[in-house]
Amino acid sequence: MNYVVGDIQGCLHGLQKLLKKVKFDPKHDKLWAVGDLVARGPSSLETLRYLKSMGSSFETVLGNHDLHLIAIYHQVGRVKTNDLLDDLISAHDFEDLIKWLSSKPLAIRIDKQHLLSHAGLYPAWSFKQAIRHSNEVSDYLKSKKAIKFLKSMYGNEPSTWDDKIEGMERLRFITNAFTRMRFLNDKQGLDFKQKCHPSNAPLLLTPWFKMKNTQLKKHHKVVFGHWASLSGDTHSSRFIALDTGYVWGKSMSMYCIENQKIFSISA
Numbered sequence: 001m002n003y004v005v006g007d008i009q010g011c012l013h014g015l016q017k018l019l020k021k022v023k024f025d026p027k028h029d030k031l032w033a034v035g036d037l038v039a040r041g042p043s044s045l046e047t048l049r050y051l052k053s054m055g056s057s058f059e060t061v062l063g064n065h066d067l068h069l070i071a072i073y074h075q076v077g078r079v080k081t082n083d084l085l086d087d088l089i090s091a092h093d094f095e096d097l098i099k100w101l102s103s104k105p106l107a108i109r110i111d112k113q114h115l116l117s118h119a120g121l122y123p124a125w126s127f128k129q130a131i132r133h134s135n136e137v138s139d140y141l142k143s144k145k146a147i148k149f150l151k152s153m154y155g156n157e158p159s160t161w162d163d164k165i166e167g168m169e170r171l172r173f174i175t176n177a178f179t180r181m182r183f184l185n186d187k188q189g190l191d192f193k194q195k196c197h198p199s200n201a202p203l204l205l206t207p208w209f210k211m212k213n214t215q216l217k218k219h220h221k222v223v224f225g226h227w228a229s230l231s232g233d234t235h236s237s238r239f240i241a242l243d244t245g246y247v248w249g250k251s252m253s254m255y256c257i258e259n260q261k262i263f264s265i266s267a
């Protein structure tokens with residue numbers, strides 16, 4: 001079976017409880033993650049060590065917190081105390097863990113049906129395009145140009161996609177769409193101010209998954225995390241929201257690709 005887990009955020013205990021619940025067997029099963037493996041929770045270091053040790057029975061996309069950790073390693077990003085990353089940053093295997101993490105993409109096509117990314121799929125993009133754009137960022141992240149990218153990664157602009165955008169602005173948009181997106185305005189622009197549940201959002205803002213995507217095929221499903229206040233509430237079986245706020249005392253959720261069931265445990 002293939003299981004996709006929501007934002008772990010350094011909560012290894014919760015992850016292990018959930019793996020036990022589904023009787024996960026690394027010999028036969030594979031675990032996928034929506035990213036944000038680290039930060040805010042108590043065991044970021046142990047979480048990364050554990051997931052890395054799973055070898056080929058684990059795969060993940062990167063979330064905003066994972067990218068920020070990579071930036072911290074390269075001395076581009078600043079450490080926030082409430083991220084609880086001190087022991088990870090001073091660990092003897094920090095470099096190994098970062099090398100491993102930096103090799104992970106922003107989007108993965110699990111199979112013909114399922115696309116996985118941290119924040120979701122920008123409504124103007126097809127699955128194919130999404131993978132292409134994810135590769136554009138990964139090529140940088142895996143190379144000596146990583147620092148150049150990480151230095152330009154932060155910022156909210158450009159807010160709308162245009163295939164003509166080039167260079168670091170292009171990579172910044174792709175990164176923001178895959179790792180920070182929640183709401184879009186009426187011009188398909190990314191809005192980063194609101195983190196609330198859609199029912200409390202200002203009128204002109206629409207969740208990305210409610211925007212029309214003409215590229216999406218009927219059988220396509222997008223699996224994502226990042227949006228804890230959504231509590232899994234997309235009202236659509238095509239958009240599977242897995243961040244259910246375990247690190248905030250709520251629950252951790254897992255989606256089984258084969259039977260399309262959601263499993264969860266509370267904090």
Ligand SMILES: [Mn+2]
Nearest residue numbers: 036063064226
């Ligand atoms: Mn996130």
